[in-house]
Amino acid sequence: MKLKMAKNSLFAILLRSRWWISLLIGLLLTLISVALLPDEVRVVGALSGLPFFVIAIVAAIRQWGRPSPERVAQIQDAIAALSWPAFANLLEQAFVREGHTVQRGKTEDFDFELERQGRRTLVSARRWKSARTGVENLRALQAAREARTADEALYIGLAPLSEQAQPYATAQGIQVWQAEELALALHDLALPKATGR
Incomplete structure (x- = not known):
């Protein structure tokens, strides 16, 4: 069975958007997690930004050399x-x-x-x-x-x-x-x- 991302899901929208938007969201999630979460869950919270970093990389690769x-x-x-x-x-x-x-x-x-x-x-x-x-x-x-x-x-x-x-x-x-x-x-x-x- 082939998995397909929903057209209007958050990640699908971010893939169509400029790559730096996903990077910014990932950085914000990481910074908020580090600043606000207790020490024992801080690392897990900081990792919540990881999917956004991956989306930023994929979007940047797709947009490389393409006009704005x-x-x-x-x-x-x-x-x-x-x-x-x-x-x-x-x-x-x-x-x-x-x-x-x-x-x-x-x-x-x-x-x-x-x-x-x-x-x-x-x-x-x-x-x-x-x-x-x-x-x-x-x-x-x-x-x-x-x-x-x-x-x-x-x-x-x-x-x-x-x-x-x-x-x-x-x-x-x-x-x-x-x-x-x-x-x-x-x-x-x-x-x-x-x-x-």
Whole structure:
């Protein structure tokens, strides 16, 4: 039986938060225990901070090299204001930097065809500003993937996936990039000035 942490448990929330918050909680518990508990239980009380130190380490490892939430929001705002040609050029730069050869798509179903080490990926990104991503967009990308016998598919959009789209993406193995993944991919590229749609 595989154990799974509840999504809104204290430790799950701390894993999604900045690592130093868990470290601070652990330090506070340890200091309070040392200051207030009697000598015979002081060590046991001080150890109550140990799970928070472990969570801090795990969160720090997960967050290493990832942009801060502030940087993610900054990049999200910047790319939401871009026109499609400017955003497409930015994505192309990021893909090339990662070692892909890039071809622009010639149909509505995908926008880029990437190739690296013999593996091909179709990318759909033109609807990155849509308020919500429905399953029909993912179905079109998956159909193009099957027709072109591509190895992978990637959908890029700032909005969350609909309730039907999320399980479909998981079942078909479609990668989804949203604000955090885009911030990581574009972290050191110069963002062009917004020019409208």
